[in-house]
Amino acid sequence: MADVTERDWRPRYVQVAEALRDKILSGELAAGTAMPSEHVLSDTYGLSRTSVRNAIKQLRDWGLVRAEQGRGTYVRSPRQRVIRNHTERYQWEKNRARLPEEERRRTGATEFDTGLEMPALNFRVQYHMVSADAQLAEVFDIPEGTQLLKREYWTSSRAENTPLNLVRSYLMYEVAAKNEDLLDESKEPWPGGTQHQLYTLGIELDQIVDRLTARPPLPEEAEALGIEPGVSVLVLHKTSIDIHGRTVEFSEVVMPGDRTEVLHVTRLERWAD
Secondary structure: OOOOOOOOOOOHHHHHHHHHHHHHHHOOOOOOOEOOOHHHHHHHHOOOHHHHHHHHHHHHHOOOEEEEOOOEEEEOOOOOOEEEEHHHHHHHHHHHOOOOHHHHOOOOHHHHHHOOOHHHEEEEEEEEEEEOOHHHHHHHOOOOOOEEEEEEEEEEEOOOOOOOEEEEEEEEHHHHOOOHHHHOHHHOOOOOHHHHHHHOOOOOEEEEEEEEEEEOOOHHHHHHHOOOOOOOEEEEEEEEEEOOOOEEEEEEEEEEOOOEEEEOOOOOOOOOO
């Protein structure tokens, strides 16, 4: 019998889930292979079938296995990880906003977050003109009904079918319209991203305010992101403020919690001698 003990304070199904997780991460249970049956796991670990099912559910919640109707449970292939290092990312984006186009085309923010190169990515975008609702009106400090340009982005690794995240970005329509190219979705992916787009309008960012929360995914988000039941999403509300104190762009980024890491580094002032 495997080493699952009553002396451990954790529920026994959690101990089993962690033991199986270790086997998956070590490669002993390789990606794409079938998990042992409930009967085998029950005998191996001395647990009831109910506890075994709970252990498998925990593995699904961790994004390590997938259930296939009528076939069983399989070890998932490793998903593309995303590390959003906001401490460095935003200044990096600002620095490259004024670089020559040839340099800006070499890489982008998604490449910065994933380490992938542009040929390894699929990119989709849709533009719409929308009216500001109460929330967006408050964010931009404008009357409700003011016209906004809504940009929706889906970027995925070519090795996967699901996007890395779901992005909805908003600009003031009358401001964006000063550069007609910014209204044309066929110009995406834009070399230099949003900060260069704003630069073409004479806008320099002073600060970016991030608010990060977690919640269960909406049904359409779970389907789009390929999220297993029990996996939460991280929701980033990003507000870009220019050097005059005006909100010039607002984004909502919905990220799968099982493969996204958000990194912040806070530098502290030295004590005076």
